Amino acid sequence: MSRIGRLPISLPKGVTCTFSEADHKVTVKGPKGELKQAIDADFKIDLEEGKVTVQRPTEQKRHKAMHGLYRSLIANMVEGVSKGYRRELEVIGVGYKATAQGNVLDLSLGYSHSLIMAVPSELKVQAVQEKGQNPMIILEGTDKQLIGQVAAKIKSLRPVEPYKGKGIRFVGEYVRRKAGKAAAKA
16 A cells, blocks of 8 residues: 555644545635645545545556655645745846736846746746845745745746856756866866
8 A cells, every 4th residue: 555645634623624426626725715626436535524535446556656645745735724835036147126016927047138027927026136135036825836936937937057056946956067268177
């Protein structure tokens, strides 16, 4: 049996989980919002006294593969509606700037024009610029997948280059640096 799939998910106080047999959707509601996830028709979701468990019907390879996936998706939904998720990106480079107005992100990344990106309304975005520090972009929301997707899209606008380390990176991300031509001559 799947090591991850068989673990029960405990529901924190204020979080409710429902499973609709008709359309096979799991709905999780909490203080930060509501999330829905479609589940394969073969799987069963057991809801009992503050715990959620995912039951797979057979030992087929396909069912084994999806067992841990659905359990992880539901666990991420529970954490998202109770605590929420936060992703921080750092903009490194001379003259690189980031500003946010509502859910519109305006980035100056060394191109001839500034890049304007609309962030989905489910997420909250803010750009922070402290004196002497690199600009930061902070994404907050309940959907882990959506935050990761938007953060990857922002990061792809100016990937970190290995020679000077300029670009957009996650806070705490390690970038392997290269020496360049000057080091080869010495």
